[in-house]
Amino acid sequence: MTNMTLRKVRHYVALVVAVITATTFLSAGGGDKIPLNSAVKHGKLSNGTAFYIMRNTKPEKRVEMVLAVNAGAVLEDADQNGLAHFCEHMAFNGTKTFPKQELINFLESTGVRFGADLNAYTNQDETVYMLTIPTDNGQNVIKGMQVLRDWASAVSYDDKEIEAERGVVVEEWRLGRNADERVREVHNKVIFAGSKYAERDVIGDTNVLLRAPADNLRRFYRTWYHPQNMAVIVVGDIDPDDAQALLEKHFVSRTATAGSPPQRPSYPVPPIQETRVSIATDKELDVPSVEITHIAPGRRLITEDDYRMSVIARLHQQMFGMRVAEITRKPSAPFTVAYTYNAGFPRDMRQFVLGARGNDKNIMKALNGLLTEVERVKRHGYTATELQRAKDAMLAQIEAMSHEADKTPSQQHAMEFVRHFLNDEASPGIKAEYELTKKLLATIEAADVSKWVAAEASNPHRIIALSIPEGNGYAVPKEGDVKNLISAVTSKQIDPWVDQTIDKPLLAEAPKAGSITKREPIAEIGGEVWTLSNGARVYLKPTDFKNDEILFSAWSWGGTSLGETKDIVTLQLAATMVDAGGLGEFDGTQLGKLLQGKNISISPSASTETFQMNG
Known part of the structure; x- marks a missing residue:
């Protein structure tokens, strides 16, 4: 499965604002280091492969096995453009222990839906493989571990299978070439200009995919699938000591390449000194849209200070999202939908993105609306009532997650440990995260958010990307028009935001209580039927x-x-x-x-x- 641009979640806030639970950082700040969840067995095998093991019984009799490889498309040579993702595909075309049909037969026998687009993903920085294995048969667990081991070190790369897979990967490229992807490709060349990230979109160059010698594919695998570039994560209904013994038995002696791994090169995105403008048109776009992407240096989420900064970022996102959501409800709104999201991609930078869809043929109205709200926050900040609601919402959300800690699915735990390995993202467990969030929220004032906004979410280090349908009367501005609008917004009078609230209870009078007049058991499901005094029937199932x-x-x-x-x-x-x-x-x-x-x-x-x- 490819990730051609950003692994991002858009938070459409016309009706609801979602809080992101973590933001990716790069350089660690001060403060106490946040410890790893104490329920996790974490260490390194003798060959340098990291491991994370945790027992979790949601769901019962299932175990998640994950192989995280710290290598993605950005590490490809010029003659390998697209081959990191191709390597992912080849893992499902047979290994030395499991020829292709045997691999298919085993995974199907365990009830696993599998394939390169179901059990794995590749992006510019990493490749991750995932298996869900039933644990009621110990042989399944052993074979699952062997499959993971072979993906790490013994993929076959059979010449005939490589030739057959070329068409599959190119077809994936073709299917992904929709209007959104085409304009995103244009914008990414502006966002990542001067960096190798602008040249690697994961799916790659079709000429390379169709014609590159098979040895180019094998070379990427041998170079970067090194034990020291990998982690194995095992989470589920399994004894941790048994899982570690299986890891040591099957992984220590097998490597795809010998010796020390090559030093992973860094491809930083050059700093953006002033606003960049990217304008893309496509005849298949349905509506015009705009995104303002503010760029800041990466900072790893390792210490309490790092976490505090991420909480402030999320509070800003929550409050800005609620403001633009309120605007969309007005008849004069300059946009129909507005959204915010944070993207920790690539690893050495952060992106704080504000976006909107236009409501007429002129996208500049939507841009003017977004720029005005950014400038309003920059000048006047947020109100005390907005901040308190955002704090309450954040705490309520993570408190609810904490209450369900013992119901957290194994897959969710496993992907947290993937981020801990690849991004140094703290993973203390949801209960510890709730306590930390509660502690830090009490220290954050409106001035802290305003300071953060001035430094990171309203600075000139930004890209304004306009995506506009071709023809049909849609206005296509020039870069000069956008910069003139920026100047006009920064020089105009903008009043502080008025946070209107109603200081009344939702119901003027509490409804009068009725009564249950009849109870009937439903033995088959352990439930009951109640008949109420107003005639309504209630079916209850604890x-x-x-x-x-x-x-x-x-x-x-x-x-x-x-x-x-x-x-x-x-x-x-x-x-x-x-x-x-x-x-x-x-x-x-x-x-x-x-x-x-x-x-x-x-x-x-x-x-x-x-x-x-x-x-």
Whole structure:
């Protein structure tokens, strides 16, 4: 599976803002070092391969086995452009212990859905392979470990299989060449200008993919798949001592290459001294969009000081996201959707991205709106009420995760340890992270956020990327137009943000309680049916899937079929409008502010025959 640009999650905040749980840093700051989760067995085998082992029984009778290789597309030579990802594909075409069909047969026999796009990914910096193996048969666990070992050191690279796979990889390139990818490729050459990252998009050069000698592929594997460049992660329903014994038996004696690994070169992105502008058009784009990417040096998430800075970054993201979400609800909004995200890619830089989709043919209106809000934060900062809500929301989210610590899936733990190995990202465990977050939030004031914003999220070290559909009357500005707009925004009067809130309870009067008039057991599922005094029936089923969560669905007969045929479109949109609206004196924005920091979700819907409420 390729990662052609950034491994990023977009946080669309027209309706909701999501908090990122970690930000990638590079150079460590001061303060106490955050320890690794004490439940983890962590060390190095005698050949230099790192290992992480942890027992976890969610799900039961399953174990996650992961091979993390600290090598990706940026390490390719010119005649290998695309071959790091090709190496990933070849791992599923047979190894010395498991010829191709035997590998397929084994993985299928364990119930694993597998393949180069399901059990692995490659990006510019790394390649990661993943297996989920049932543990109710010890031989499966042993064979799973052998597969991982062979991927690390004994992939076959059979000439016939290489030739057959060329077409598969090129087809993946073809399928990925959509409009979004084409404009992203244009923008990345501006973002990463002067660095090898601008030349390596993972999927590579089709000429290399189709014609490169097979030995070029083998050379990448021999050079970079070195024991000291790898970590093996084992998390699941398995005894840690048994897992370590299997690692030592199967990994220590096998290497893809001998001797010390070559020094991994660094390809830093040159600092951006002033705003860069990238404009890309494509006839297949649906809507115009803009992204403002602020660049800052990388900083590893190792110490408490590092973590504090990441908390401040997330608070800014939360508050800025809520502001632009509020703007999108206004009839005069310059954009229909706005979002924020942080990207720790490449490893020696951080990207703080603000984006929006335009609501007409002129993307400059959306850009003006984003630039204005950036400048507003830079000049006036955030209000005390905004900061408190953002703190409450962050703490509520991580507290909820802490309550479910014993329900955390093994795969989630495993990928945390992958980041610990590859990015030096602290992994103390969610309970320790909750306590640390609570401690640090108490020390953060509005002035701390403003200081961070001035240094890292409103500085001139940024790229403004415009993506615009070709033709159909869409205006395509020039670079000079963008820079003139920047000057106009920085010189205009911008008032402080007014954080309007309603200081009232959601319900003026608490509803009068009814009563349960009848209880009926449902023996087959261990549940009950209650009949309430108002005639409603409640089906109750206690579960232990989560420690601190109640889910409900409510429905009644009715639905859109009750309306007139001529009103069908309106009826179908009615539930969506109710969901986006508010309650009582609270409009959608005010209701969102009231509920921020509370783990509650309610959503109405309507089918042809029913009205429903879920949450």
